[in-house]
Amino acid sequence: MDGETERMNDSRLSRRTYLKGAAAVAGTGATAGCALLNEDLGQDSIEGIPDEPFRIVQLLFESGPAAFYGEQAKNATDMLVDQINAEGGLLGEREIEIVDRLDEGAGLDSLISEVQAIAQEGEVDMLFSIISSAHSLGVAPAANDQQMPFLVTMPGTYQLFEENPEMDYVVRTAGSNAAGAIGAVRMVEQMDNVETVVTIDPDYAWGHDHQEMFTTALENVRPDIDVVESRYPDLGETDYSAHVSAIAGEEPDLLFSSLWGGDTATFVSQGVDGGLFEQVGEALLVGDTGAPLLRELGGDMPENVWLGGRAGYQPTYRYEGDEAHQEFVDDYYERYDQLPGWGAYHDWAGLKTLQEGVERAVSIIGDWPTGEQLMAAMNDISVEMPHGQHTMRGPQAAAPAVFGRPTDDHDFPVDHMLTSDFEFISATEVNPPTGVATMEWVDDIEPV
Amino acid sequence: MSTRLPTFGNVELTETLQDWRLLSGIVLFVVLALYPGITLNAYHTRLLTWIMCFAIAAMGFNIVLGYTGLLSFGHAAFFGTGMYTVVLVMGQAGINDLVVLLLLAMIMSGIVGAIIGALSVKTHEIYFALLTLALAQLLYILAVRDIGGLTRGTDGIGVSRPDFFGIPVSELSAQIYLLGFYYHVVLVALAATIVLLWFVLRSPFGLTLKMIRENETRAEMTGVPVLRYRVYSMILSAMIVGLGGALYAVLIGHITPEYLDWTMSGEIVFMALLGGIGTFFGPVIGAGGFIMLQELALSYTEYWHFTMGLVLFVVVLTLRENGIWGGAKTLVEMITDRRGEQ
Numbered sequence: 001m002d003g004e005t006e007r008m009n010d011s012r013l014s015r016r017t018y019l020k021g022a023a024a025v026a027g028t029g030a031t032a033g034c035a036l037l038n039e040d041l042g043q044d045s046i047e048g049i050p051d052e053p054f055r056i057v058q059l060l061f062e063s064g065p066a067a068f069y070g071e072q073a074k075n076a077t078d079m080l081v082d083q084i085n086a087e088g089g090l091l092g093e094r095e096i097e098i099v100d101r102l103d104e105g106a107g108l109d110s111l112i113s114e115v116q117a118i119a120q121e122g123e124v125d126m127l128f129s130i131i132s133s134a135h136s137l138g139v140a141p142a143a144n145d146q147q148m149p150f151l152v153t154m155p156g157t158y159q160l161f162e163e164n165p166e167m168d169y170v171v172r173t174a175g176s177n178a179a180g181a182i183g184a185v186r187m188v189e190q191m192d193n194v195e196t197v198v199t200i201d202p203d204y205a206w207g208h209d210h211q212e213m214f215t216t217a218l219e220n221v222r223p224d225i226d227v228v229e230s231r232y233p234d235l236g237e238t239d240y241s242a243h244v245s246a247i248a249g250e251e252p253d254l255l256f257s258s259l260w261g262g263d264t265a266t267f268v269s270q271g272v273d274g275g276l277f278e279q280v281g282e283a284l285l286v287g288d289t290g291a292p293l294l295r296e297l298g299g300d301m302p303e304n305v306w307l308g309g310r311a312g313y314q315p316t317y318r319y320e321g322d323e324a325h326q327e328f329v330d331d332y333y334e335r336y337d338q339l340p341g342w343g344a345y346h347d348w349a350g351l352k353t354l355q356e357g358v359e360r361a362v363s364i365i366g367d368w369p370t371g372e373q374l375m376a377a378m379n380d381i382s383v384e385m386p387h388g389q390h391t392m393r394g395p396q397a398a399a400p401a402v403f404g405r406p407t408d409d410h411d412f413p414v415d416h417m418l419t420s421d422f423e424f425i426s427a428t429e430v431n432p433p434t435g436v437a438t439m440e441w442v443d444d445i446e447p448v
Numbered sequence: 449m450s451t452r453l454p455t456f457g458n459v460e461l462t463e464t465l466q467d468w469r470l471l472s473g474i475v476l477f478v479v480l481a482l483y484p485g486i487t488l489n490a491y492h493t494r495l496l497t498w499i500m501c502f503a504i505a506a507m508g509f510n511i512v513l514g515y516t517g518l519l520s521f522g523h524a525a526f527f528g529t530g531m532y533t534v535v536l537v538m539g540q541a542g543i544n545d546l547v548v549l550l551l552l553a554m555i556m557s558g559i560v561g562a563i564i565g566a567l568s569v570k571t572h573e574i575y576f577a578l579l580t581l582a583l584a585q586l587l588y589i590l591a592v593r594d595i596g597g598l599t600r601g602t603d604g605i606g607v608s609r610p611d612f613f614g615i616p617v618s619e620l621s622a623q624i625y626l627l628g629f630y631y632h633v634v635l636v637a638l639a640a641t642i643v644l645l646w647f648v649l650r651s652p653f654g655l656t657l658k659m660i661r662e663n664e665t666r667a668e669m670t671g672v673p674v675l676r677y678r679v680y681s682m683i684l685s686a687m688i689v690g691l692g693g694a695l696y697a698v699l700i701g702h703i704t705p706e707y708l709d710w711t712m713s714g715e716i717v718f719m720a721l722l723g724g725i726g727t728f729f730g731p732v733i734g735a736g737g738f739i740m741l742q743e744l745a746l747s748y749t750e751y752w753h754f755t756m757g758l759v760l761f762v763v764v765l766t767l768r769e770n771g772i773w774g775g776a777k778t779l780v781e782m783i784t785d786r787r788g789e790q
Contacts, residue, residue: 062750103750103752106746108700108706110742113491116494134604141606142622145621205600206602
């Protein structure tokens with residue numbers, strides 16, 4: 001049995017679960033397809049395939065600490081758009097053009113203002129990406145008001161569609177933050193030697209949401225485990241020594257964290273220096289960590305750590321058996337001399353969903369879809385990603401959770417650790433059923 | 449008996465009405481009021497609405513800095529209070545009338561202004577700036593921590609569109625709501641603020657504030673209760689800034705604690721400085737200049753932070769408290785004088 005097959009067997013996605021999921025996707029897909037034909041989605045129609053390119057404006061952080069994430073997304077988008085265009089574009093007939101990029105560092109005021117200008121000029125077909133959850137909560141309803149299609153690729157806030165359920169012009173191809181937090185709970189659920197837990201999360205909504213979901217769900221599925229302390233360092237904290245000492249003093253069996261980007265790197269690095277990981281049994285880092293983090297840490301990453309979160313966005317995950325994944329990782333490495341991180345994978349999922357949505361809409365309508373029709377076509381759709389079928393439930397992706405162990409033992413041409421020995425937890429186990437509010441579901445979550 | 453306006457001394461009403469400043473103000477108001485209807489340009493209308501909201505806030509801020517001589521770094525507290533009052537009253541109390549919301553926002557901001565003012569007016573200069581900053585940061589932390597589950601932390605809360613005196617304008621499309629209704633509400637609010645402050649700041653109250661600014665000891669010796677007047681100026685300032693925040697909340701549609709943060713206070717200070725704190729209209733020009741500069745810099749360069757910093761540095765260094773508006777006035781005077789000489 002080779003390593004890949006072994007990993008597949010280790011994963012919790014059984015063939016039956018997969019087939020059930022695929023059947024559900026096919027069913028909802030057919031329903032949505034009928035909806036595209038039956039519903040009057042706007043009076044406008046577009047004849048044939050337009051000659052001009054499909055124009056996209058990308059929103060991401062180009063300045064500030066979150067540019068760590070933005071750069072990966074920008075790199076992946078540039079690379080994938082070049083590849084799609086080399087084959088003629090969307091449907092092989094309409095090229096994609098990234099006409100502008102808006103820096104989220106400018107703040108919500110400027111972003112909304114720019115979205116209005118873009119919608120008014122009518123020269124752009126779709127908004128794409130965005131990183132900040134708070135920005136997505138402001139920009140998405142504004143784009144929807146302007147009837148400006150917006151494919152949201154990265155933010156995790158579960159509130160996006162729960163607060164704004166009627167957005168016909170918005171879809172999100174990233175899984176919500178529930179996948180990471182509840183995925184971690186599902187991991188702990190299977191651990192025998194855990195009695196005490198300490199959490200450390202960034203002091204803003206992302207961190208507080210993760211902490212709340214993790215501790216509430218853990219109490220339900222493993223009431224024998226105590227969360228003995230919860231810590232909230234500032235976003236962009238540079239000195240974690242007080243946190244490291246306090247956590248080490250507790251000697252918890254498990255450390256849970258949703259720190260992300262440069263914050264994880266700083267925390268882990270200072271934690272290693274302070275001997276933290278010798279004092280904790282296991283650590284679960286769910287903050288969209290991946291290859292760029294391991295690159296930044298060099299050899300500093302301890303081995304009693306699980307890295308992962310929403311979706312299997314790690315270069316080593318099912319690399320061998322997945323040709324598309326291999327191509328993505330190899331091309332990214334060749335072009336940028338580093339391996340792709342979470343930001344890159346999120347935008348890959350976004351562009352794949354766009355391609356699939358266009359194909360589906362044109363196959364049903366016969367002509368190029370209007371903005372509303374295109375967004376409707378991306379609802380209840382499914383695309384192949386490294387973790388299997390990446391499924392949209394309505395306008396929102398339901399991602400699985402994937403965690404791996406850091407290891408030096410890999411064949412990639414990089415001199416840092418990567419991840420292996422993956423654990424896969426299916427989307428149905430880490431996302432609320434359709435129509436159920438995330439926190440209500442978390443409050444009543446049951447053991448698997 | 450003649451109608452005498454308190455701020456114009458012996459000038460009669462009819463003469464006042466013939467004042468070129470008033471006439472040009474009326475013309476500008478009419479032009480601005482017609483702008484959305486003529487151009488149907490939603491982007492420009494939104495930009496103007498955004499500028500007007502901050503113009504109101506910057507004018508409110510200038511009561512404390514320009515007229516009372518106190519540099520506050522805590523005005524985000526009043527701006528944010530105005531914003532959060534709108535969203536919380538709409539969400540928790542179900543009140544959906546814009547005018548009621550604006551009034552409540554002004555009252556709440558005024559109360560916060562009275563508290564912060566009472567706790568800080570005994571201090572001066574840097575101590576006053578730091579104390580106001582610290583007190584305002586307390587509100588910021590409350591919003592970030594989502595105390596009582598009201599503010600939803602850093603992700604913030606969405607704001608729906610309010611109605612107007614029972615007329616269901618919120619049912620209009622977003623574009624028509626802005627172009628045909630909300631822009632005009634903000635324009636009227638700005639005009640009302642300008643008129644109100646014009647009179648208030650030229651009234652005995654306003655002159656007393658100026659007296660405190662110029663010579664606090666002398667004011668005290670003449671029997672002016674300096675501390676009480678400083679608190680009054682904080683309350684008035686907070687109410688006006690809160691009005692700007694409340695109007696902006698509906699425009700932006702989503703509120704996060706960033707509007708309570710010291711960086712927001714810094715932006716308001718910058719707007720006032722850019723336009724000119726030593727002038728009445730300076731803050732209005734400053735708000736427009738700041739926002740348009742940011743939008744232009746964002747459109748043309750990815751180094752927009754640097755561009756903004758450079759322009760603000762040059763303006764403040766060369767024009768100082770006169771800012772753009774004071775500088776422009778000086779320039780016009782110089783040209784007029786030269787023509788007179790010729």
